[in-house]
Amino acid sequence: MHRNIRKILNFFYPNICPKCGVFLLPEETVCESCAEKILVSQNDYCHQCGKVNCMCQYQKRFYDKAVVACHYDSATAPAVLALKKSRNTNFAYFSARILAERLRHGTYYESEKTDYVIPVPMHVSKQKQRGYNQAGLIAKELAELLHLPYREDILYKNKSGKEQHTLKSAAERAKNVESFGIYDISLEGRRILLCDDVLTTGSTMNRCAELLKSKGASVVTAAAASSTAPRKKEQEEEQIS
DSSP states (O other), X not given: OHHHHHHHHHHHSOOXXXXXXXXXXXXXXXXXXXXXXXXXXXXXSOTTTOOSSOOTTTOOOSSOEEEEEEEOSTTTHHHHHHHHTTSOOHHHHHHXXXXXXXXXXXXXXXXXXXXXXXXXXXXXXXXXXXXXXXXXXXXXXXXXXXXXXXXXXXEEEOTTSOOGGGOOSHHHHHHHGGGEEEOSOOOTTOEEEEEEEXXXXXXXHHHHHHHHHHTTOSEEEEEEEEEOOOOHHHHHHHHHO
């Protein structure tokens, strides 16, 4: 259904690359030149924590492994911000296609054994303001591409939490994720694919994975559209905490 909506929107509004603004064909999401600049190689990030500079030694993780599509850096930032600011959703669909390809054919993943694809939740008032949950767009597209069930009725977010990108330190982000919660549901033995747009310190993914595991989920794979390279200060803070 959401693909049909995109086709209708493309008829009335020009389809442009979310990074450089060049005009695209209706089925394109990112121009070829920009795609080459923002993609991260599967050999360039840790398949456990999802970071370009591995943070496994600094943080106790509740998610079991991670798959990542793009770097989050100065090249990718315009596309991610366009998605967050409701200006252009192409990056969500572009990254979902990359993630789907890696989950289908990667050595590290078994997408056919996944039970549910779910997004990191956004508070309902924020979602109404923005018009969508960007993690939800990624998760829905990924679920459709992999022919898997999409669920958004498992995790929720309280209004009290601040947006993670507004917080400066890893310690603040770790504290802030207490605003996430999970409904009274049994996930006994379920294998979950958990989606978000940016993996920064991993605090959000980690908290959501912890909640899923508390309800019996056996495996949680973090699927991130983009991942930042942690600064040395962030690594030190994670180690201290």
